[in-house]
Amino acid sequence: MLERINRAYIQIARAQKSLGRKINIMEVCGTHTVNVFRAGLRDAFPEGMRLLSGPGCPVCITDQGYIDAVLSLADRDDCIIATYGDMIRVPGRNGSLEQRTNRGNIKIVLSAEDALKLAKQNPDKKIVFVAIGFETTAPATAVIANEAIEQGIKNLFIFSNHKLVIPAMKALLSEKNHKIDAFMCPGHVSVIIGSDAYKPIVEQFKRPCVVAGFEPMQIVEAISEICRQLADNTPAVDSVYPAAVTAAGNKTAQKIIEETFDAVDGCWRGLGNIDKSTLKLKGKFSELDAEKQLGVKFIHEEDLTGCQCGQVLCGLMDPPDCGLFAKSCTPDTPVGPCMVSSEGACAAWFKYTRRKRRNQ
Amino acid sequence: MTAGDKILLAHGGGGRLTDELIHSVILPAFENQTLNKLTDSAEIRLGKDNICFTTDSYVVKPLFFNGGDIGKLAVCGTINDLAVAGAKPVALSLSLIIEEGLEISILKKILASAAQAAKEENISIVCGDTKVVEAGSADKIFINTSGVGLKLSKAEVGFEKIAAGDKIIVSGTIGDHGMTIMSQREGMKFESEMKSDCGSVAQICAKEIEVLDSDIKFMRDPTRGGLAATLSEISDQTDLGIEIQETQIPVNPTTQAAADMLGFDILNIANEGKVVIVVSGQKADECLEICKSCQNGKDAAIIGQIVKSSEPLVELITMIKGRRIVQMPYGRELPRIC
Numbered sequence: 001m002l003e004r005i006n007r008a009y010i011q012i013a014r015a016q017k018s019l020g021r022k023i024n025i026m027e028v029c030g031t032h033t034v035n036v037f038r039a040g041l042r043d044a045f046p047e048g049m050r051l052l053s054g055p056g057c058p059v060c061i062t063d064q065g066y067i068d069a070v071l072s073l074a075d076r077d078d079c080i081i082a083t084y085g086d087m088i089r090v091p092g093r094n095g096s097l098e099q100r101t102n103r104g105n106i107k108i109v110l111s112a113e114d115a116l117k118l119a120k121q122n123p124d125k126k127i128v129f130v131a132i133g134f135e136t137t138a139p140a141t142a143v144i145a146n147e148a149i150e151q152g153i154k155n156l157f158i159f160s161n162h163k164l165v166i167p168a169m170k171a172l173l174s175e176k177n178h179k180i181d182a183f184m185c186p187g188h189v190s191v192i193i194g195s196d197a198y199k200p201i202v203e204q205f206k207r208p209c210v211v212a213g214f215e216p217m218q219i220v221e222a223i224s225e226i227c228r229q230l231a232d233n234t235p236a237v238d239s240v241y242p243a244a245v246t247a248a249g250n251k252t253a254q255k256i257i258e259e260t261f262d263a264v265d266g267c268w269r270g271l272g273n274i275d276k277s278t279l280k281l282k283g284k285f286s287e288l289d290a291e292k293q294l295g296v297k298f299i300h301e302e303d304l305t306g307c308q309c310g311q312v313l314c315g316l317m318d319p320p321d322c323g324l325f326a327k328s329c330t331p332d333t334p335v336g337p338c339m340v341s342s343e344g345a346c347a348a349w350f351k352y353t354r355r356k357r358r359n360q
Numbered sequence: 361m362t363a364g365d366k367i368l369l370a371h372g373g374g375g376r377l378t379d380e381l382i383h384s385v386i387l388p389a390f391e392n393q394t395l396n397k398l399t400d401s402a403e404i405r406l407g408k409d410n411i412c413f414t415t416d417s418y419v420v421k422p423l424f425f426n427g428g429d430i431g432k433l434a435v436c437g438t439i440n441d442l443a444v445a446g447a448k449p450v451a452l453s454l455s456l457i458i459e460e461g462l463e464i465s466i467l468k469k470i471l472a473s474a475a476q477a478a479k480e481e482n483i484s485i486v487c488g489d490t491k492v493v494e495a496g497s498a499d500k501i502f503i504n505t506s507g508v509g510l511k512l513s514k515a516e517v518g519f520e521k522i523a524a525g526d527k528i529i530v531s532g533t534i535g536d537h538g539m540t541i542m543s544q545r546e547g548m549k550f551e552s553e554m555k556s557d558c559g560s561v562a563q564i565c566a567k568e569i570e571v572l573d574s575d576i577k578f579m580r581d582p583t584r585g586g587l588a589a590t591l592s593e594i595s596d597q598t599d600l601g602i603e604i605q606e607t608q609i610p611v612n613p614t615t616q617a618a619a620d621m622l623g624f625d626i627l628n629i630a631n632e633g634k635v636v637i638v639v640s641g642q643k644a645d646e647c648l649e650i651c652k653s654c655q656n657g658k659d660a661a662i663i664g665q666i667v668k669s670s671e672p673l674v675e676l677i678t679m680i681k682g683r684r685i686v687q688m689p690y691g692r693e694l695p696r697i698c
């Protein structure tokens with residue numbers, strides 16, 4: 001194990017020499033962010049390499065406007081909100097879902113399937129499924145959309161704000177002052193979309209894209225491979241998660257996503273509007289579409305005052321550089337979503353870094 | 361806390377919010393020296409004897425889980441609070457708050473299990489109370505148990521005894537109770553392979569004190585908030601640092617896999633039959649052997665030590681020899697999205 005870490009060290013040094021400066025690798029996935037911290041990797045690696053947390057935490061990149069729209073549905077007596085747990089503490093303009101749990105109509109679900117079950121158990125209520133997440137969670141939403149139609153379930157409503165990873169990665173690299181030298185690509189998402197999906201990024205932007213699993217050693221291997229590519233100036237798509245990730249990905253999952261959703265322009269926190277980055281239900285599912293049936297309006301809203309999540313998500317700053325970090329913004333009193341989600345960069349920095357560094 | 365604030369579920373999570381609630385709302389109402397110490401058990405002097413007294417309420421969903429049920433939990437939990445304070449449990453009370461509609465057969469099963477757990481520890485349930493509330497006002501059944509114990513004359517445990525150089529021992533694999541409950545609740549695929557550690561640590565605690573007396577500096581059952589909460593509290597209260605080695609912490613692989621799947625840090629997950637022991641450096645090996653000789657301590661391990669440090673932090677030395685801090689968890693853990 002230590003030998004592999006040493007190999008990574010050598011590659012990092014080579015890459016640094018070849019670029020003549022610090023190297024910046026963006027981990028696109030929130031689970032990578034957390035596992036890098038948990039494994040103590042930030043501490044184990046040399047100063048010359050920075051890991052930037054990217055827009056890979058589903059809650060963090062969700063636009064403020066969407067969160068406020070969910071909250072407005074939670075205030076209705078005819079609705080039950082079925083949401084992934086991470087979402088309930090995100091502050092909107094008027095409190096959070098957590099502050100409404102005493103209303104009894106907020107249910108934490110672990111899967112989309114649970115939302116469908118809730119719909120069957122509560123025929124006199126409208127079940128609103130807060131459908132967020134990337135290509136990993138979109139197929140499950142697609143499955144319940146199809147099942148609800150087949151089974152004639154009339155009280156399930158899907159409020160879709162699923163996001164696609166590739167358009168966001170392209171948008172980041174299209175920014176003038178981005179600092180990204182390479183991507184460590186998300187394991188779970190890549191299982192679905194396949195490693196070939198990153199080829200256009202490598203071709204257009206000449207940035208290494210290496211898929212990694214979530215074990216500390218897989219992350220080390222990915223960093224090592226990325227640095228080797230940077231040092232040799234041979235950007236390519238690679239995977240150090242070969243057992244699970246194929247070039248073409250999971251065709252069945254891709255197919256059901258395509259058949260159920262349209263990819264439309266949509267807002268991301270911090271990144272703004274990104275072309276064809278957001279999944280909305282196709283017209284044939286309109287009876288399940290919360291936006292069409294429940295009259296929720298969801299317009300882009302600026303972030304809450306002072307929160308710099310957008311900058312953090314683009315890799316332009318580290319959480320401790322935010323003026324609110326560990327002062328008014330803590331996991332108990334989160335100001336922005338990056339401090340709420342267990343996958344959020346701010347929460348990870350808060351939980352796992354030495355306090356010394358926090359106060360710098 | 362201000363007037364408009366409401367109680368959140370997270371206030372009961374055992375993390376920082378619970379701490380705040382206790383300090384800003386509950387303690388000011390009762391203010392006295394014994395309570396202010398916030399120990400697992402209060403120590404009171406009655407004539408020549410020192411008595412330990414503790415209470416705890418149990419709410420758990422599901423009521424029956426792999427490895428135990430709410431009845432066994434309610435008895436063992438209170439026994440453990442007495443045992444880690446260095447007391448020999450003497451008698452328990454048991455009070456029931458039952459939701460209208462609960463089947464009598466379920467109640468009988470729970471009580472039989474509580475009785476069995478008490479019998480195994482040679483302790484009697486000597487008083488109790490029963491209330492029934494309207495359907496919807498409680499979730500099936502809530503149990504409160506209180507316990508009294510006689511402080512062992514050799515016991516000298518307390519935060520103030522802890523010093524740099526002391527070692528930290530945990531009596532077995534961590535996180536089993538919390539992950540069993542969660543996966544059973546969520547119907548996860550490993551639920552059948554996992555088992556709660558719900559059980560008593562009284563035998564371990566008594567034996568340790570019997571043999572090592574004042575070399576046993578401190579004991580705590582790492583329930584809500586897990587190992588992380590217990591270690592951060594030790595560090596906070598003593599102003600000393602703690603270093604633990606990831607590779608030494610006993611974890612059941614299935615439990616770890618379940619935690620990984622939901623994105624949880626295993627250090628934050630609740631245990632219901634484990635004890636963390638702080639022991640003097642010289643006696644650490646002996647302490648470990650005693651633990652291992654007990655029925656519920658077979659997987660015990662020395663996981664780290666108390667260190668002098670300019671900042672009282674708990675640091676984990678990870679598998680790859682990196683370092684990261686371990687903090688008091690906040691609120692309740694929320695499963696992640698993908």
Ligand code: SF4
Pocket residue numbers: 306307308309310312319322323324325326329334335336337338339340346
């Ligand atoms: S520390 Fe808080 S306010 Fe600052 S960027 Fe992170 S979440 Fe936003």
